Amino acid sequence: MEQKLQELKTRLLEINDLNGAVALLNWDQSTYMPPGGAAARGRQMATLSRLAHEKFITPEVGNLLDSLQTYSENLPYDSDDASLIRVTRRSYEKSTKVPPALLSAFYEHAAASYQVWTEARPNNDFAAVQPYLEKTLDLSRQIANCYPGYDHIADPLIDMSDEGMKAESVRAVFANLREQLVPLAQAITSQTPADNSCLHEAYPPDEQLAFGRAVIKDYGFDFHRGRQDMTHHPFMTKFALGDVRITTRVKETDLNEALFSTLHEAGHAMYELGINMNLDGTPLAEGTSSGVHESQSRLWENLVGRSRGFWKYYYPKLQQTFPTQLGGVEMDTFYRAINRVERSLIRTDADEVTYNLHVMIRFDLELALLEGTLAIKDLPEAWHARYQSDLGLQAPSDVNGVLQDVHWYGGMIGGAFQGYTLGNIMSAAFFDKAVEAHPQIPTDIEQGKFETLHGWLRENIYQHGSKFTANELIERVTGGPLTIDPYITYLRTKFGDLYDLS
C-alpha cells in the first residue's frame, strides 16, 4: 500500500508542478509580460493545463485510487493520507465525467467569448456578446448534464467551486438574508450618506502601497513566502505553499482602492500560507471552497480592516503618513467614510450592507438562465428590473449593468457568484467563534495585534487546506450548519452604531 500511495503522490506532484507553472504563466501575464508575449502565452497556459488534466484523468490514477480505497477507510478521517485519497477520488470522479472534447470546446469558447467581451463592454454592445453567452449557456448546461441525478441543473456547477452546496440550500439561505438586508439597506440609504471626500484627496501611490504592506505585515502575511505586485485586477495566486503572491492596484485619488484590496487579497493569501506544510504539492494544499476562501478575504478586509477598533490603532499612523490630507480629519469622519453605505450599480464598489444584494441578483439570474425560464436575449432587461426592485436604481446602460462582471464572459454560467455571499456569511460565523475562544481579540485589534486571531484561524481553518468540505468545516468550527445570524448581528451592530436605525 505504501508503494501505491507513493506512486499516487508522485503522479499528483507532477500534476501539481504543471499547475504551479500555469499559475506563474498567468501571474506574469497580469504583472510583467510585455504585450508581444500575449499570443504565445495563451497557448502555453492551454498546453500545460491540458497536460495536467490528461495526467490526472488517466486510468492509472483511477486504479491507484481503487487499490487504496480500503486502506484509506481504515485511517482516521482527518489524517493526511485518508484525506488525500478521499479528496483526490472525489476530484477524479468529477474530472473524468466531462469528456475531454467538451472541456476543450468549453475552454476555447470561453477564451473567444472573453475577447469579445473586452471590446463589447466599453462599447455598451450587449448584442456583440449575446451569441457568445448563448453558447456559454449551452455548454454550461452540457457540462452540468455530465453529472446526472442532480436536484437542480446548477448543482454540479455550484459544486465545482463550493463543493457540497446546492441551489436549493443556497437559495434558502439567500432568501433569508435578503429579507433582512433589504430593509436594513433601505433604512440606511434613506439617510444622508456619509461624507467620504477625505478619501479622495491626492494620495501619493508609493505611500499608499507602503502603508498597506505595513498593515498586512502586522496581520502576519509572510513576505518571506510571498510578495505583492501591481495589476489591473487584484488577485491572489500560489505557486507552492512557500510562494503565495498578491496583487493590487492603486488610484491616487481613492484611498480605498489599494488599501482594501491589499487587506482582501492578504486574507486569501494568509489562508493558503497557513496550510500545513506537510500537504505542499498535493491537492489538499488549497483553500477548500470559494466561499471559505472569501470568508477569509472578507474577514481581514471588513471585520478587521473596516472596524473601529482597527482604526483606533492605525488611524494615527495613517494621519502621520498623510498629514496634509488627513491631519485635520477626525477619526470618526474617516471611519464613517470608509463605511459609507449607498445604493450603487457596481458590485465591486459596493459597501458591506448592499454588496450581497448585487451577488444575489446574479445568483438568481444564473439559476433562471440554466432553468430556461430566462433567455439570454432578455438578460439585460431582467438585470435592470432586479436592480430597480432590489436597489431602486436604473443603470444608464449595460456597461454598468450586465456587462460589468467578467465571470460569465470568461467562464461558466452557474456557480460563479454564490461564493462571495457565502463567504460574507461565514466570515462573521468564524470570527464570532474566534472571539468566543479568545475574548481579547477585539482588544488585541485595537493594539495592532493579530496573532491570537491569526493563530486561531490557522489552527481551526487554514492548516486543513481542503481536507474538509465547506459544510464539514463549518460544522467542525461552529458546531452546526451555516447560519446567517452572526452575520446579520454583525451588520446590525456595526451599522446601528453608525446610523440611526430604530
Added chain:
Amino acid sequence: MEQKLQELKTRLLEINDLNGAVALLNWDQSTYMPPGGAAARGRQMATLSRLAHEKFITPEVGNLLDSLQTYSENLPYDSDDASLIRVTRRSYEKSTKVPPALLSAFYEHAAASYQVWTEARPNNDFAAVQPYLEKTLDLSRQIANCYPGYDHIADPLIDMSDEGMKAESVRAVFANLREQLVPLAQAITSQTPADNSCLHEAYPPDEQLAFGRAVIKDYGFDFHRGRQDMTHHPFMTKFALGDVRITTRVKETDLNEALFSTLHEAGHAMYELGINMNLDGTPLAEGTSSGVHESQSRLWENLVGRSRGFWKYYYPKLQQTFPTQLGGVEMDTFYRAINRVERSLIRTDADEVTYNLHVMIRFDLELALLEGTLAIKDLPEAWHARYQSDLGLQAPSDVNGVLQDVHWYGGMIGGAFQGYTLGNIMSAAFFDKAVEAHPQIPTDIEQGKFETLHGWLRENIYQHGSKFTANELIERVTGGPLTIDPYITYLRTKFGDLYDLS
C-alpha cells in the same frame, strides 16, 4: 507528408511550451521569487524539463523524422521545413544517445555541486568542491562517451553548445590568437593604465538604468516584445519570439556595470527578436550556437558600445544625465576609461584585449582534465601557473582563481568556455562584412543611428535562427571559414589609437 509534418510540429510545439514555462520559472526565480519559493521551484523546473525531454525522445518523434527524411531532402536546404527536419533530427540523435538515467544522475549531481560551490567559494575552500568536480569530470566523460567515434573526448561536449566545432580546430584558432594577443597585451599593460576614476563617482541607479534603456531602444531593442529587470547575474531569456527579456544589475559607484551589461544582453536579445516569426514555437527559433550568440552580445557591447564613434553621439547625453559627475570630464578621458586595459584575475571584469586570455586558459584546462593529463586535485595549481605565464599574475587565493566561474560547478566540464572567444572573433568578422556592404555604418553610429547595421544583421544572421550551424553561417556571411584576422585588425586599430604601440 503534410500530415506527418503537422504532427511533428504539434509535438515540437508542446515541447516548446514546456520549455518556455521552464524559462519563465527560471527568470522569476532570479528576479521576483520570494525566498520561500526556492525549494518547490527547483523541483518544478526539473519536472517540466524532464517532461519536455521525455516528449522529445519518444520513438514517435523518431518515426516521424524517418518518414519525413526523403521529403525534406527534396526541399531547398534553407527552406523552413527542410531546416526544421534536419535540425530536429540532429538534435533528436544527440538527445537519444544519452541514457535518461545518466542524464538524471548528471542533473542531480550538478544541482548538488552548485550548492556546495556557493558556500565553498566565499570560504576559499577548494577541498569542499574537489570530490564534486571529480564526479562532474567522470560524468562529463561518460556523457562524451555516449558519442563514440570522436577525435577528441571534448568534441561531443563542445558540439552541444557550438555544433560542428571540434577541440582540434578550436585549439588551432586559439593558438593563433594567443600568439597575437599575448604581445599586444604586454605592450599595452607595460604602459601606465588609463585613469578610470571618472567611472567610480556616485551615479544614482535609476538614472543609470534609464540611460541604458534609452540606448538599447535606439539600438532597436523592442520593448513591446521585451523588458528589462534586475538580477544578481545579468542574463537574457526567451519565452517566445514575442517575449524576450534581459536582466541587469547596477552599482552606484561603477558606471560600467549596468550600462555595458545592458548593451551586452540587449545584443543577445536582438538576435532572438530578429528571428523570423514563422519559426516561432519550433526548435529553429533560437540563436544557432553559443559562439554566434556571443558574437552579437559582444558586437553591440564592444564594437558599437565601446567605440569612439558611439560616444561622440552619446557622451554629451551622458554628461547631461550626470552633469556633476561628468560635466568636467573630457570625452577622451571617458573613452580611455571605458577601454582601460589591465592584467586582472577575474574574467568577467576583463577588458577586450585580455578577456580572451582568460577564456583560453579555461579551455585548455578543460581539455587537459578530459584527456586525463591533469587531475582535479592539481587544478588550482595549474590555474595559478597559467595565470602566471599568460597574464603575469598570482591570485592571492582560489576565490580569484579556480573558484570564480560557475560553469564547471553547475554544469559539465567541457564545452563551457570556447563560445566566449569564438564569439569575439566572429563579432569582428561579421561587423566587417556589414560595413563592407554599408560603408555608412560607422557614420550612422556617430549619429546614434543603428538601423542599417541592425537590418544587415537581421537579414544575414538573426532571421535564420538555428537553420544553419555556426560554420555554415560564417561561410554564408563571410565567404570562408572562421578567421581571426578581422578581430586582430580591430583590436590593433582600436588600441593602437589608444596606446603607443610601435
